[in-house]
Every structure is written in structure tokens, then in C-alpha cells.
Amino acid sequence: MTGRPRGRLLVAALALAVSVAANACGGSGASPATSGPVPGARDPSPALSGGAGPDWLGPGAGGASASCATPAPSEPAPICTDPAASSAAGSPGAAAPVTGGGASTGKDATVSASPAPAASPLAAASPAGGDATLAGAAPPGPSAGSTPRPSGTPAPSADPGAQAAPTSATGFKVRETVVPISFPLPATSAYGYGDGWRAPRVGIARAYNQIRGVAPDGTWLRAHDGLDLLVKTGTPVLAPFSGTVIDPAKRWKPWDPSRYGKVVVIESTEPTSPGYRVILAHLSTVAVKVGDAVERGEVVGRTGKTGNAAGTAPHLHLEIRAPFLIRYGYAKVIRRLDVFDAEPSVRAADPRAR
Secondary structure (H helix, E strand, C coil): CCHHHHHHHHHHHHHHHHHHHHHHCCCCCCCCCCCCCCCCCCCCCCCCCCCCCCCCEECCCCCCCCEEECCCCCCCCCEEEEEEEECCCCCEEECCCCCCCCCCCCCCCEEEEEEECCCCCEEEECCCCCEEEECCCCCCCCCCCCEECCCCCCCCCCCCCCCCCCCCCCCCCCCCCCCCCCCCCCCCCCEEECCCCCCECCCCCCCCCCEEEECCCCCEEEECCCEEEEECCCCEEECCCCEEEECHHHCEECCCHHHHCEEEEEEECCCCCCCCEEEEEEEEEECCCCCEEECCCCEEEEECCCHHHCCCCCEEEEEEEEEEEEEEEECCEEEEEEECCCHHHHHHHCHHHC
């Protein structure tokens, strides 16, 4: 008789334990909260060869935007983490700057295409300590109150047979993609090609800038984000595609006028490149204002040497920015940027190459 009550007590105790465990683990179906980035953990995504030059194209990372952990006092640069890349144990991947030894050779560890939405912010702290943020993308198309501007000459129309630019980062080829544009200078002007994408540059690498490696002290080494077209000062600058003039300071933060000088930034409204943006920098004069609607081939300014181009040969600095973010990796630093090599697009539009 004494065995039966003991058995009943054991069964009741077991049932109570199961109930408590179910409630503790979220028996209602709610998943447990995920932990934040783990500083110092390495990015587990593998590097895949097969890309052009030093840039390797890898698999998509699920569309998550990058974030940056707060650096330790001894770290001049933040540790950028990629929440989309996680280990088998479920810990978010992180990339730590390389310290010690020689400076990086500048070659990319990985370049992965990721269909990150343009509205995802990319936050980072610059090596100098200032905050840097890539603001959310506005939807393509003319902004409210935009003013159409008549072109002084008939604007070249977009080639209806041109292949449309990619609409996501999946499979994006950073050194081969051609965005259908028209040449940004008159065909009669005397011009040449100067420094290209990822050429060495000095100064702070903002959150929207390419880097070419990491110095032994952890400082990011800035790289050129665009293409320089050598041309005399005062040459007309033409809109590469139809679109709306936007304020770069609202898109890329903190914007650096001392570097870019006078600029015109156009967001495409053409069906073959919606949302793509072109930056035309170091201008001497600007002929349009923010909110203006411009046509392909319209004169939007004239070349100059403003910004940090004062001590260089006269040139037009041109960048093309995508409406999505592309995942890059350099010396274990993971970054998501909207910039890529503009030279294939410019050379495809070069009237001398036809």
C-alpha cells in the first residue's frame, strides 16, 4: 500500500517539472530573445575565389544590415559585425581589425553580394571617433516639389535596348557591372582617364567609403570610391541619366564638403536604372539645385578643382552608387556599401570607344 502513494507522488512531481520547463522555454510558441553581436568573433562566411581582380564574389548574406560594436579604448577603429553571418552555434559573426605585423596589402578578403534593403542604415564610428551613418534610401522618383528644368540641347534618350542595371546585390559584379548612362562630358572635349576605383587615398574612411586595408594600429586605410576623368576646368558636366537632384548630406553621413567640393548628385528615374545615384564632384559651378528634375545630357555644372582637388590636375570625380548595399570584407573588417566600380559604365558610354 505504501508503494502506490509514492508512485503517485513521483508522477505528480514529474508532471509539474515538465510544466515548469515548458513555461521557461516559451511554451506559447514565442522564440527566446537573441543575443547581440559578440565582439571579437570572426566572420564565418567563407571567401570564394572567381571574381575579377582582388574582389571576390561570395554568397548573399540574407539582407541584414551591418552594425558596429563599441570599440575598446585601445582600438582606433570599430569592430564591424555582420548579423546575417552566424556560426553553427548561432553566435553572430563579427570581424575584428588586424593589429600587429605589417599593413594590409589592400586585397579584399571577401566581397559578398547581399540583397540588403536600401532603407537599412549602416552605422559606424570613424577612426577619428566621429559618427558616420549611411542613411536610408529614398524611393526613386522625383521628390515632392521638384522643378523640371529644360535642357539647353536635345537630351540623348536612354537606349531602349540597353540591359537594365541589377536591382539587387545578389550576383552583383562590383568590377564588371555596367549601368546604362550617357557620357558625363561633351564628346568634343579633351579628356583622359585618371585614378580609378580603390586607388589609395588618405584621410578618414567614412561609413560610405571604400577601405583598402587596415594599418598595424587598426586605422582603416581609405580607398578611392570613384573614377577621375582628367579634363580642363570649366568643361560642361552632363547628367548621365534623367532623374532628381538630391542632397548628399541626407544620404551619406557625415557628408564631407571639404573632400568632395561642389557636387551635383542625381538619383535616376530611368526604367533601366531606378534608384541608382551618380555623384559629380569637384565642380567649379553648379547649374541645378536640390529637388530639380534633370534630363539625360543636360548641363548640370562645370568642372573645377574644389574640395580636396585643389592641388591636383583638373578632373571630374564621378561615383555611381547602387540602391542597395553590397557586403565587403577587408582584413576581417566587414562593411556594407552602396559603391562599386564606375569605370565599366563610363567606358561603355565613352563616345571615343564607339
